[in-house]
Amino acid sequence: MIKTRVVYLCMAILLLLFVVLYAVLPNVGIETKNTEFSYENIVFNENKVTTVDIEIAEEDWADMLENATDKELKQANITVNGKRIESVAIRTKGSSSLNSVVSSDSDRYSLKIDFDYYDDTQSLYGLKKLNLNNNFSDTTLMREYISYELMEQMGLPTPAHSYMYVTVNGEDRGLFLGVEAVDETFLANNYGSNNGFLFKPDGIGSDLKYISDDIADYTGIGLKTNEGNVDQSKFIDMLKAINNGGDIEKYIDVDEMLRYFAMNTALVSLDSYQGTMKHNYYLYEDNGVFSIIPWDYNMSFGGFGVGGFGGGDRMGGNNQVPANANIKTPEDAKTNEQSDKPDMEFPNNVVQQQQGGQPNGNRNQGGFNMAMGMSGDLMSDSAINFSVTTPVSGITLEDRPLLNALLSNEEYRTKYEDYLEEVATNYLTEENIQSITKKLAVLLTTYVEADPTKFSTTVQFLEAIEGGNSLPEFAKQRSASILKQLSGELVVEASTSQGNMGMPNANDNGDMNGNPMPDGFDPSQLPEDFDPSQAPQFNQDGNMQGKRPNGGPMGMPNQGNEQLNQATVIDKNTVLTAIASLAILLIALFAVFKFKRRGR
Template sequence: MIKNRIVYTSMAILLLLFGVMVAVLPNLGIETKNTEYSYETLVFNKSKVTTVDIEIPQEDWEDMLENAADEELKQANITINGKTIENVAIRTKGNLSLRSVVNSDSDRYSLKVDFDYYDDNQSLYGLKKLNLNNNYSDSTLMREYISYELMEKMGLPTPAHSYMYVTVNGEERGLYLGVEAVDETFLANNYSSNDGFLFKPDGTGSDLKYISDNIADYTGIGLKTNEDNVENSKLTEMLDAINNGGDIEKYIDVDEMLRYFAVNTALVNLDSYQGNMKHNYYLYENNGVFSIIPWDYNMSFGGFGAGGGGMGGGNPNQMRGNANNELPAEGQTEENADTPAMKQPQEGQPNGEQPQGGQPNGEQLQGGQSNGEQPQSGQPNGEQPQGGQPNGEQPQGGQPNGEQSQDGQSNDEQTQDGQPNANRNKGNFDMGGGMSSNLMADSAINFSITTPVSGTTLEERPLLNALLSNETYRAKYESYLEQLATTYLTEDYIQSITNNLAMLLTSYEEADPTKFYTTEEFLEGVAGDNSLPEFAKQRSASILKQLSGELVVETSATAQDNRGMPNGDTNNEANGNEMQMPDDFDPSQLPADFDPSQMPEGGMGNEQGGGDKGGPMQRPDGNGGPNQGNGQATQEATIDKSTVLTATATFSFLVAALLFVFRFNRRGR
């Protein structure tokens, strides 16, 4: 009897502990070690628009806007969904996008927030750095978001991302895309280790050609972490293998890279390794094996021009960098220029780029111009003009940069009722023009999947060439393309995403006081003949025809026409968030063929208990901006991995104990 009492008492205690663990602990808000990176759900909540309130001395903010190209850090406080972090660093960011905004009438700059700049131990739920991208050159506001969603669906480590509405000192700045920085935090969260070598190639060596076994010769390889141990990196051995026929599986995650290039090719993302600029990607070396990390997709969906033409149909060599990249300084490539003090120009060189042999970036252009960075006849940014037009952008109607608007307004800034950008001529915006009729250009829709490069050759891109030259690897790459074309890059799937985003974003986009494009232009991307779903429909059909051999696309570095740059599962069935329309949402703003039946059950909407922050747009006076309430956003209770594992282990122990008691009682009889 005594033994039975002991057993039953122990069982009762264990049952009580199990009940407490499952029912009580998840609701106490206790952070365990595995909630270290809870920013993925608490900051980047895809079911709502996160509110970002920046408080900064007004004189510092005005100086930042007036001297945006300096990218000087300023001290500020920031409140995100009601949680305030003090003493953070903030600065403007960008490369070509930054210069373009500087030279326009707009001051809508992308921003970088550094939570731990002044305090190494400070973070926002584990997040150390946040990028606020201004959706430069994308009237749909969706290209980058959808691209990251597809990367996630194909199993690639992808920066966290969601939409954010930004205010500065109580003044609305508008709708931005928040994107997690690729740094030590990202690496630890996605690779369980940040002890390896993170590279952000941009410059000499970013094409991944073998130069020598001396890593110092790869001046543009952009080592971001573990610099003191660079001699232990296997980079040069990896480059030797992919260039000279070595065992590439020893050095690269082949399957991951095949998935990456399949998505990049399907999305016709050419402001990348596959294009003339050979940048906008990360390499992470972990235990001698290299992985690839996607980055910067505001020019996907053919936005960079499938002929390598880049912006405005000009030679992409005449541009240095692109939206959302960092300005190089004093011989530093972008990835080495994180310290704003390093970002001053050198002896009159535009953007502080160090020339090689007298030529900026050492890249020789047609006509003897190097990389378009050497000023000529006083052209802004030192970019080689085309037809006498600054920045190499072909004007329409004879106006420089296509910027001269009706009634003599420059930069296409003609307004209606004092609202900026209200009459922007579609496809004629100097910052890239975003969505234009060229979205459906044949050069993008039928971009080659067998030779998926633009403005260059496969031989000039040895990593991709090494993969596609192997029949086994190519077959797997083609299987991933087929998966994309039949599952994710389909009209229905992309339509579900754009519908969700239209429901979520339209009222914010309407209220955005600094937006580059009109609401009409934004909604064109949602549905219709010139929309992202239509692109997906035609592009996926082309991919399948190319895979079957029905369509053969002839490509070469010079034969492709020099098209100008048009200037997830986010249906959230999985995360169970319920769609809610903003109170002031105007259905008449949606396209005529917008189909609510495409909306999945659940959809994207405001969290219950979301409070004033981050829910659907609230306009108390009927025409104002988002409700600026100061309430703390309520977070839904979540159960972290440690709780699940502990509960599972306890439950298993209880089952074992019950079996033991059962057998013990049987023996007692």
């Protein structure tokens, strides 16, 4: 017969095992979380600046910079926050922005890193591809980041994103925005499946006008996945529905697209489907239904210029409000006729810039500038009062059948306007944007100051944080304009002008003296887990000194510490195991209690 003390001993052992399982294993370096998509918290920690150290053969790096437009893949080793991944592929990225940087004196190119190019089993905590965006055309360095934040707040599937400080062979390259690639990994993480069809439209067919029943005629739809089964796609059926008045709910996620277009319109993001370039968006078809995925927002907040410019679409339209436009009341509003203008190609030679990222005395050249709309006048009337009723630029609403099909339906338009009101009152508000910019000011200022390749100055970066020419002020005035347009108090007269595309001359060198924090900054507004101690330190000469925030010496890759800055996260399987163990323990204790009562 089993003695009571033996039973108690067994119970004590079970209790000890439970404690070990629940409290010890997550802290001994054993990954208890399913790391399939753990890159979202580890790589894209928005409260820290991720360090990305690139090791590449000097001749390969020199060739990549010399022949940037070739976008040739080179082999490199990458260390991200101390975790080293060997034999990855790296190349330059971009199109018009890449050509513009090539035409300047700068070599600050955006980069794409492919972790599984040479080994398809390799990833960075589940991440297969990483984009390092150079913040081209954005003196604030925040437009893209904030736009993605607002898209997330609006409930849209959005690429993971955070700031990253990049070195190449031990030399600083500067502050970039890291953005998750929209690929099979993104689809599986956000939609639960990547078996559908992912499109990145850019070119013939990217306006989503119906051409023919042959999908081969749509050379610009950019199918990225499932190419071998394209004949099973409902792409042509979807085009017919939105162009010919069919049942669009059968083919598109109407609610999601209304939220997307409401936010995109509020952000005045015109280097997009709503502008002349008709690109910078993804479509994902899952079981015959199309969703839209936001992409590329360095020219949001009116940065592209209302009216825009690009190839293939007629200039003009009936929504643009130039800086000198007359904003009229409903009583005296009139409709302007559309004017025809010749097609325009994006100019390659747009600016010359000095080495080290400091601006020239005159940044305008031939009527264009390297920023392609990067203007000191963030508060131009053309952007603030961009039409929400006809939210296209440089073209007519009929030229964009997807948007036209949505806004031509009274029920959908009402819902679109409801979402616009929600954006203006909850998301694109002065308070919300200011909370983001002030957090970024603390996080990024020293990195911006140290950046040897930056396009603009630290002063310009800080101007965007608060004040009369800041992103919060833009949000305040833009949201007020949206609400006035929705109520009918403000009617935006049509215009065929391109709006404000210029940029004033810059004559400061961006040198910072003393504390560069903006006036009125309140550190208490930062999140509890925000860590300002990671920011690099500077000596009196303004040079970065000491150690990199994540522990390694400045300019040298971190070695060995592969779990650095990695939060301990326990997944649902571990939780279920712990619950099951606890249940077994309780049952066993109950059995002991019953055993003792029976006197055995």
